[in-house]
Amino acid sequence: MLKGLDGAAQCGRASESACFFLKKRTKKLLSVCAATPGLLRGGVALSFVRQIHTGEQMAGIVEGKVVVVTGAGGGIGREIAVMMAGEGAKVVINDLGVSVTGDGGSATPAEQTRAIINQRGGEAVINTESVSSWNSARRIVQCALDTYGRIDGVVNNAGILRDVIFHKMTEDDWNAVINVHLSGAFYVSRAAAEHYRKQESGSFVHMSSTSGLIGNFGQANYSAAKLGITALSKSIALDMQRYNVRSNCISPFAWSRMTGSIPVNTPEQKARMEKIQQMTPDKNAPMAVFLTSDGAKAVSGQVFATRHNEIFLMSSSRPVRGVHHDGGWTPTEVGQIAIPALKGSFMPLDRSGEVFTWDPV
Numbered sequence: 001m002l003k004g005l006d007g008a009a010q011c012g013r014a015s016e017s018a019c020f021f022l023k024k025r026t027k028k029l030l031s032v033c034a035a036t037p038g039l040l041r042g043g044v045a046l047s048f049v050r051q052i053h054t055g056e057q058m059a060g061i062v063e064g065k066v067v068v069v070t071g072a073g074g075g076i077g078r079e080i081a082v083m084m085a086g087e088g089a090k091v092v093i094n095d096l097g098v099s100v101t102g103d104g105g106s107a108t109p110a111e112q113t114r115a116i117i118n119q120r121g122g123e124a125v126i127n128t129e130s131v132s133s134w135n136s137a138r139r140i141v142q143c144a145l146d147t148y149g150r151i152d153g154v155v156n157n158a159g160i161l162r163d164v165i166f167h168k169m170t171e172d173d174w175n176a177v178i179n180v181h182l183s184g185a186f187y188v189s190r191a192a193a194e195h196y197r198k199q200e201s202g203s204f205v206h207m208s209s210t211s212g213l214i215g216n217f218g219q220a221n222y223s224a225a226k227l228g229i230t231a232l233s234k235s236i237a238l239d240m241q242r243y244n245v246r247s248n249c250i251s252p253f254a255w256s257r258m259t260g261s262i263p264v265n266t267p268e269q270k271a272r273m274e275k276i277q278q279m280t281p282d283k284n285a286p287m288a289v290f291l292t293s294d295g296a297k298a299v300s301g302q303v304f305a306t307r308h309n310e311i312f313l314m315s316s317s318r319p320v321r322g323v324h325h326d327g328g329w330t331p332t333e334v335g336q337i338a339i340p341a342l343k344g345s346f347m348p349l350d351r352s353g354e355v356f357t358w359d360p361v
């Protein structure tokens with residue numbers, strides 16, 4: 001089971017996440033590590049030592065589950081795949097290996113993720129199909145069934161950007177982004193749903209964005225896709241509740257190649273960039289792994305945001321204020337009565353950064 005790990009010396013050097021892998025692996029390795037507890041560092045490592053002394057072997061939070069993570073060749077997806085495996089899941093690492101704009105393609109990013117997982121004793125298989133067509137998405141899900149015999153979780157994380165101001169956005173800019181994010185989430189979810197329905201269980205986690213939930217410049221395609229994903233998720237949660245299937249969204253924050261293109265020309269921008277760089281992609285993984293676990297069985301149809309060490313529950317749309325006119329309205333009366341009555345509660349034309357005004361903590 002353990003690949004590339006050779007006992008206490010490596011165990012002592014292991015990072016926290018590596019120790020997560022170690023603590024639930026073979027008894028042989030546990031006894032090797034138990035003999036050298038002084039080598040272990042950090043909270044996770046110490047709890048590992050405690051488990052050894054009490055003879056308890058803790059299962060991972062998603063032990064035995066089979067989970068597809070799309071776009072797992074880098075950034076947030078890689079961290080989610082690695083943590084899933086660290087918590088006992090068998091992972092399908094799906095990634096096309098494209099550029100931020102969706103060009104090119106390579107198996108190397110997915111292979112690198114698999115190497116990390118295998119090195120830490122986890123199980124994973126690679127799939128390099130695109131999420132953005134009905135048939136290839138079905139093959140991604142089939143890969144889980146062919147390799148591990150079932151599917152329990154999907155994390156729809158794959159994504160690209162084609163940022164451009166709206167009045168210059170081309171049909172191709174629009175379609176490319178909608179196809180990967182919104183249609184891709186639909187295709188992969190739809191393929192998994194057939195199996196979820198039969199087995200009467202399953203989890204979906206979809207990556208949304210504050211660009212859609214709140215707003216951003218030059219991202220009409222991306223924002224529309226990302227807000228659309230929250231409606232897709234809620235619809236799945238409603239339609240598949242009867243089969244114990246759950247569907248939730250995460251709006252992540254991370255320094256990744258997607259955020260790496262933000263211009264840095266002034267000292268203020270440089271200071272802001274340093275703050276953004278603290279938000280490492282791994283900080284988004286615990287929520288995705290928890291939502292895939294049985295511990296989240298009462299959590300469905302929700303949108304969470306994860307930013308460094310912060311977790312937020314995001315709101316859904318609700319009526320803010322109402323006005324009634326006996327006998328109905330004329331257009332003039334809408335302007336004269338309704339709009340002045342509602343105006344005090346108008347939503348501002350704001351952007352994500354104007355709502356998340358404080359530094360990540």
Ligand SMILES: NC(=O)c1ccc[n+]([C@@H]2O[C@H](COP(=O)([O-])OP(=O)(O)OC[C@H]3O[C@@H](n4cnc5c(N)ncnc54)[C@H](O)[C@@H]3O)[C@@H](O)[C@H]2O)c1
Pocket residue numbers: 070071072073074075076077094095096097098099100102109129130131132156157158159160180184207208209210251252253254255256257258259281
């Ligand atoms: N980084 C952030 O701050 C942030 C903020 C909000 C939302 N998100 C969302 O989180 C997700 C991950 O973002 P990231 O920053 O890690 O990006 P990333 O560019 O590092 O990773 C995206 C991955 O998706 C893969 N991919 C692209 N098109 C694909 C396709 N058709 N099929 C399969 N794989 C494909 C790419 O090869 C890449 O490895 C995206 O959905 C993104 O929109 C990120």
